[in-house]
Structure formats: structure tokens, C-alpha cells
Amino acid sequence: MNSPDTLQRFLFEDNAIRGELVHLDASFQAIRDNHDYPAPVRRLLGEALAAVSLLSASIKAHESLILQCRGNGPVHMVVAQCSGDYSLRGLGRWRSAVADGDLPTLCGEGHILMTIDPGKGRDRYQGIVGLEGKTLAESLERYFAQSEQLPTRFWLACDGKAAAGMLLQRLPGDAADSDAWNRVNRLASTLTSHELLGLSVQEVRHRLFHEEDVRVFDPHRTTFRCTCTRKTVERVLRSLGRAEVEDILAKEERITVDCEFCNRRYTFDAVDAERLLRAPSEIVAPSTRH
Numbered sequence: 001m002n003s004p005d006t007l008q009r010f011l012f013e014d015n016a017i018r019g020e021l022v023h024l025d026a027s028f029q030a031i032r033d034n035h036d037y038p039a040p041v042r043r044l045l046g047e048a049l050a051a052v053s054l055l056s057a058s059i060k061a062h063e064s065l066i067l068q069c070r071g072n073g074p075v076h077m078v079v080a081q082c083s084g085d086y087s088l089r090g091l092g093r094w095r096s097a098v099a100d101g102d103l104p105t106l107c108g109e110g111h112i113l114m115t116i117d118p119g120k121g122r123d124r125y126q127g128i129v130g131l132e133g134k135t136l137a138e139s140l141e142r143y144f145a146q147s148e149q150l151p152t153r154f155w156l157a158c159d160g161k162a163a164a165g166m167l168l169q170r171l172p173g174d175a176a177d178s179d180a181w182n183r184v185n186r187l188a189s190t191l192t193s194h195e196l197l198g199l200s201v202q203e204v205r206h207r208l209f210h211e212e213d214v215r216v217f218d219p220h221r222t223t224f225r226c227t228c229t230r231k232t233v234e235r236v237l238r239s240l241g242r243a244e245v246e247d248i249l250a251k252e253e254r255i256t257v258d259c260e261f262c263n264r265r266y267t268f269d270a271v272d273a274e275r276l277l278r279a280p281s282e283i284v285a286p287s288t289r290h
């Protein structure tokens with residue numbers, strides 16, 4: 001059964017606990033199909049996309065949130081990005097045959113890097129934590145324990161076709177019932193990956209918390225969308241410098257840049273390259289010679 005791409009926030013209002021559930025279907029498949037990923041990479045990428053969606057829903061207005069896992073293991077990088085409108089993109093890189101296993105088996109020693117881009121030219125915020133847990137969920141829980149100090153729990157699952165996740169976070173403020181956080185976590189701990197992937201977000205919430213007083217917010221639709229543009233690629237080429245660009249064009253007729261997130265191809269011939277390399281002053285300065 002396919003569940004639609006949905007992210008839903010909910011609140012245990014009297015008990016200062018935030019909850020979120022996400023189910024990624026077509027959006028995950030579009031990202032997964034961009035590359036021929038080995039099954040373990042696909043699974044980790046799905047979990048990272050579910051996690052970045054949940055994290056994105058828990059922070060205030062922002063342009064994008066990027067979650068990166070980098071390590072010295074067979075899977076050396078997984079990147080997942082969620083924009084403020086819940087559009088997602090992501091990719092994984094691996095260097096050799098990848099045997100299935102826990103997070104340390106896949107990624108080795110490394111770290112998780114979280115980057116929040118608030119947009120509008122404001123400074124980016126970065127946080128880092130070691131890849132120390134057995135799972136991505138565990139590592140993220142440690143991240144929150146170390147940096148944010150808000151107790152946060154994650155449940156993440158991916159079967160290669162869909163990805164899903166749940167977040168519970170204890171908010172500042174008093175709970176009407178001092179045992180609520182423990183009770184909600186006990187209920188959540190009965191959730192299986194099979195249920196998380198097979199049920200809709202509404203069904204999961206009902207199955208776990210139907211006896212709790214929960215305020216539910218309007219669901220959001222998650223989509224796959226790449227933020228690459230010809231302009232951003234031009235900026236990268238310009239940063240290479242004239243010598244390097246001309247060097248490539250001496251060997252090849254065109255410069256070809258493929259976006260790794262969406263496989264879109266950007267090509268630049270010698271005329272394009274000259275146009276983008278020319279400094280703005282050279283374009284606007286009128287020639288006085290006759």
C-alpha cells in the first residue's frame with residue numbers, strides 16, 4: 001500500500017511535547033532513482049531524508065536545512081536537504097562494495113553535520129556531532145543531547161521503496177502531568193519499522209496516541225525538487241578561474257556539468273564560457289577607441 005508524501009506536526013499541548021511524523025513515498029523514489037544505489041546506501045539516504053524533514057519541521061522559518069553524514073567507511077557521504085517548503089533533495093556516495101550493517105559498519109568513523117540556512121543573507125548555523133550511535137536515529141539523539149539540550153527522540157525507517165520517521169521532543173515549560181514524557185515514549189517504543197513504513201502518518205499517530213490529548217496541525221506535502229540552476233553552476237565555473245576553464249575547453253568542445261542531486265546536465269561552449277568569465281567591468285566599460 002502506498003501512503004502519500006506527508007509531514008504532520010502534532011502537540012501534546014498540556015504536556016509540552018512536540019511530535020512529528022513523516023512519510024516519504026514518491027519524493028524518496030525520485031531521489032533514489034537518480035543513482036544506482038546499493039541497498040544499504042539507499043536505506044541510509046531514506047532515513048536521512050526522513051530525519052531532515054522532521055528536523056526542518058521543528059525549526060523556525062528557514063530557507064533550508066542540510067544534514068550530512070561523513071565518515072571513513074564504505075559509505076563516505078550522505079547528504080539530505082529540506083527546504084522551508086518541504087521540498088527535498090539528497091544523495092549518497094560510496095567507495096566500494098557496501099555490506100549491510102549498522103551505522104558504524106556503513107560509515108565508519110565520522111561525524112554528522114547540520115547546517116541551517118535562515119535565508120535572506122543571514123548567517124548560517126552549523127552543528128556537529130560524532131557518528132557514535134548504532135543508527136542514524138541514535139546519533140541524532142546524541143546530537144540533541146549535546147547541543148540543543150531539548151530531549152529529542154527519533155524513529156527512522158526505510159525499506160528502499162519508502163522512508164518514514166517520527167520525532168518526539170520535550171519542549172521547555174511545565175507539563176501538566178510529570179510522567180507524560182515517559183508515558184508518550186513508552187507508547188512510541190511499541191512502534192515497529194513495519195508499521196512506520198506501512199501505515200499513513202494519521203494511522204501511526206492514532207495507533208500510538210489515541211488515548212492522549214493531542215492537537216494536530218494541517219499536514220504538509222513533501223516533494224522532490226532540486227535547487228540547482230544554471231546561475232549557480234556558472235558561479236562554480238567562475239570560481240575555477242579563467243585558466244582552468246580555458247584548459248578544459250582546449251581539451252573538450254564543451255564544459256559539461258551534471259548536477260548530482262537531479263542529474264540535470266548543464267553545458268557551456270566557448271562562447272558561454274567567455275561570457276561568464278568576463279568581469280562585469282569589461283562588459284560595461286565602453287570602448288573609446290575608434
Ligand SMILES: [Zn+2]
Pocket residue numbers: 226227228259260261262263264
Ligand atoms: Zn539539480
